[in-house]
Amino acid sequence: MNQRALFWMPVLMRLGLVAVVMLAASFLWSGVIGLLFGFLLVLILALIQLNYLYRLSLWLENPEQVKLADGFGAWTDVFARLYRLRREDEKNRHELAEWLSRFRKAMSLLPDGVVIMDDVLFLEWCNPVAEQHLGLALERDKGMRVTNLIRSPDFIDYIILARYEQPLTLTLGERKLIVHLIPFENRRQILVTHDVTDAERLEQTRRDFIANASHELRTPLTVINGFLEIATGDDFIDPEVRRQHLQLMLEQGKRMQHLVEDMLSLTRLESIDYPVRAEAIDMHVMMEELKRDGDALSAGRHQIKLLVEDVELAGSNDELHSAFSNLVSNAVRYTPVDGKIDVIWRDSEAGPQFIVRDNGIGIRPEHIVRLTERFYRVDKGRSRASQGTGLGLAIVKHVLMRHNATLKIESEPGKGSAFIAQFPKVITLKA
Ligand code: ADP
Numbered sequence: 182m183n184q185r186a187l188f189w190m191p192v193l194m195r196l197g198l199v200a201v202v203m204l205a206a207s208f209l210w211s212g213v214i215g216l217l218f219g220f221l222l223v224l225i226l227a228l229i230q231l232n233y234l235y236r237l238s239l240w241l242e243n244p245e246q247v248k249l250a251d252g253f254g255a256w257t258d259v260f261a262r263l264y265r266l267r268r269e270d271e272k273n274r275h276e277l278a279e280w281l282s283r284f285r286k287a288m289s290l291l292p293d294g295v296v297i298m299d300d301v302l303f304l305e306w307c308n309p310v311a312e313q314h315l316g317l318a319l320e321r322d323k324g325m326r327v328t329n330l331i332r333s334p335d336f337i338d339y340i341i342l343a344r345y346e347q348p349l350t351l352t353l354g355e356r357k358l359i360v361h362l363i364p365f366e367n368r369r370q371i372l373v374t375h376d377v378t379d380a381e382r383l384e385q386t387r388r389d390f391i392a393n394a395s396h397e398l399r400t401p402l403t404v405i406n407g408f409l410e411i412a413t414g415d416d417f418i419d420p421e422v423r424r425q426h427l428q429l430m431l432e433q434g435k436r437m438q439h440l441v442e443d444m445l446s447l448t449r450l451e452s453i454d455y456p457v458r459a460e461a462i463d464m465h466v467m468m469e470e471l472k473r474d475g476d477a478l479s480a481g482r483h484q485i486k487l488l489v490e491d492v493e494l495a496g497s498n499d500e501l502h503s504a505f506s507n508l509v510s511n512a513v514r515y516t517p518v519d520g521k522i523d524v525i526w527r528d529s530e531a532g533p534q535f536i537v538r539d540n541g542i543g544i545r546p547e548h549i550v551r552l553t554e555r556f557y558r559v560d561k562g563r564s565r566a567s568q569g570t571g572l573g574l575a576i577v578k579h580v581l582m583r584h585n586a587t588l589k590i591e592s593e594p595g596k597g598s599a600f601i602a603q604f605p606k607v608i609t610l611k612a
Contacts (some may be wrong), residue, residue, distance in 0.1 A: 192255050199226065230256075237263075294358075294374035297365075302327045302340060305369070314358055314374040327372070336360065343370075350377075357381050386555075393556040397440050397570070401433035436568060443572040446503065447555070450579040457583050462494045464526050467502060471524055475509040482518040485509075490527040494604065496584045504580035507573040508537040508600045514567040516541030516597070532606040540597035549590050553578040577602070 199222060207215035233256045240249045244267060249260050285308075288295055294311030298304055304327050307319055315331050322330050328337045331353075339349040340362065348361040359375040408426040411418065418426075449455050468489045475485045494501070512522045516539040525536040544552070548559045556571040558564040564571060574588075577600075581588050585605050592598035 188255060188258065195254060199223070293376075294372075296327065296372040296374070298327050298370045298372065300368045300370070302370075304330065311372070311374055314356065314376060315353065340372075390555055393571075394440070394444060397556070398437060401437045404433045405430050436565075436570075439568060440570045440572075443570045443576060446576055447572060447579065450500070450576065450583065457497045457500070459495050460498055462496060462498050462501060464492065464494055465489055467498070467505070468524060468526055470502065471505055471509050474506055475513055475522065475524070478510055479513045479522075483513055483516055483520050483522055485513075485522045485524060488523060488525045488527065492526060492528045492533045494526075494533055497580075500580045500583065504577040504602070505535055505537075507577050508535075508602075511573060511600070512537050512539040512541065512598075514569065515539070515563070520597075529603075531603055533604040535602040535604075536599055538597065538599040543594040543596050543598055544590070544592040545594050546592075549592060552590060553588065 202222060203215075203219040206218040209215070210218065236247075236249065237260075240247045240263075249264060251257060251260065288308040289310070291308060291310060294308060294314040296304065296307040296311045296315070296317070304317070304319075304322050304325055306323075307315075307317055312318060317330055328340055331337075333351060333353060335349060336351055339351075339360065343362060343364075345362055345364055348359050351358045351360050355378065356376060357378045359377055361373045361375075363371045363373065365371050408430050411426065412423070468487050472485055472487050475483075479485065509522070509524060516522060521540050523536070523538045525534070525538070527534055527536070544559055548557075551557045552559075553574045555575045557574075558569065558571050561571075563569075578588055581602055587603050589601040589603060590598065591601070
């Protein structure tokens with residue numbers, strides 16, 4: 182049976198029954214009584230229908246609170262279907278809400294910012310990363326024009342001219358962003374923002390490093406080339422002068438060698454493919470070696486004293502030796518003759534400490550924060566004159582970082598400096 186027949190059959194049967202009852206009543210009580218009985222019957226039936234209609238309207242107004250009756254006759258079917266539709270609707274809405282919350286969660290996990298705008302650039306939605314990147318607050322700014330919220334002229338041009346084909350590099354305060362506009366659903370636009378501040382900074386550091394390294398290498402190369410030109414020329418050179426030239430060339434060659442070695446060390450230390458090879462370090466042996474090297478460099482011009490406590494250290498012997506010996510060599514190089522240098526290995530509340538303290542030239546506070554930058558020197562001439570490459574403290578910083586340790590510098594100009602490598606109580610090594 183089709184839908185129509187299913188609905189009309191019981192309705193027609195009931196109407197037929199009413200007609201039969203009315204016919205029987207008019208036979209039994211002819212005249213006015215029969216008519217009244219028929220009228221009463223129709224009225225009762227109409228009232229029943231009206232009651233169901235009333236209940237239906239109540240339910241439609243507040244489907245959450247009001248319960249729909251089981252119904253009678255054709256209403257039974259209508260109510261059952263309405264119930265089913267409502268259940269399906271509820272299920273769909275629930276699924277949609279779940280999907281939306283999953284979508285928002287996924288969007289909030291994206292490393293990039295996403296902004297959805299309508300065709301007239303009103304903000305509809307954005308994820309938390311976009312809030313950070315562009316200084317937006319969804320709750321506050323929803324429904325406002327994006328060009329009124331981000332007032333950079335470059336950004337406004339880009340958005341208004343809708344240059345979909347190419348991204349925009351946008352600087353907002355300290356942040357550098359790549360911004361990309363994507364049309365979507367005809368009437369909407371998506372703005373994707375990608376933070377390149379760190380990448381840009383890294384690129385700048387790399388450029389500076391190459392520029393500095395080239396500059397550092399050029400000076401000794403120029404000196405060597407100059408002497409070589411003289412040596413290969415036709416002029417007679419006094420053997421003593423020639424010996425001096427060779428000596429200077431040797432020094433410049435050594436300087437280049439130091440520089441290249443330090444550059445290679447730094448590159449290796451920065452490489453994640455080069456994990457720390459941890460071993461138990463005999464600090465008594467290490468400290469003796471440091472003193473011996475320091476004394477050799479000082480050539481009796483300084484008094485180097487050791488203080489070694491029985492504190493264990495685990496890490497890379499080679500790396501730590503190179504870091505500690507850089508600190509000792511700096512103390513010798515930046516402390517005038519007859520100066521005093523203490524090299525200390527001891528325990529502290531925060532964990533083991535390696536300290537090199539001198540009473541040398543000291544460092545002004547404004548330089549201290551920059552000392553571990555590559556090629557940063559307070560006095561270039563003095564550093565170069567003492568075979569400095571400007572990379573020593575950068576190496577120290579990296580070695581300590583790989584051992585979860587930190588470098589603290591205390592210094593007073595004219596009075597001296599202390600370089601403190603603070604190790605954690607429990608040393609966990611970085612890969
Ligand atoms: P360099 O090869 O020039 O010594 P470093 O990275 O080891 O490079 O040190 C950076 C700068 O820090 C040095 O040029 C010097 O100006 C300063 N410095 C380092 N150690 C000391 C120290 N013990 N006393 C004074 N200045 C220091």
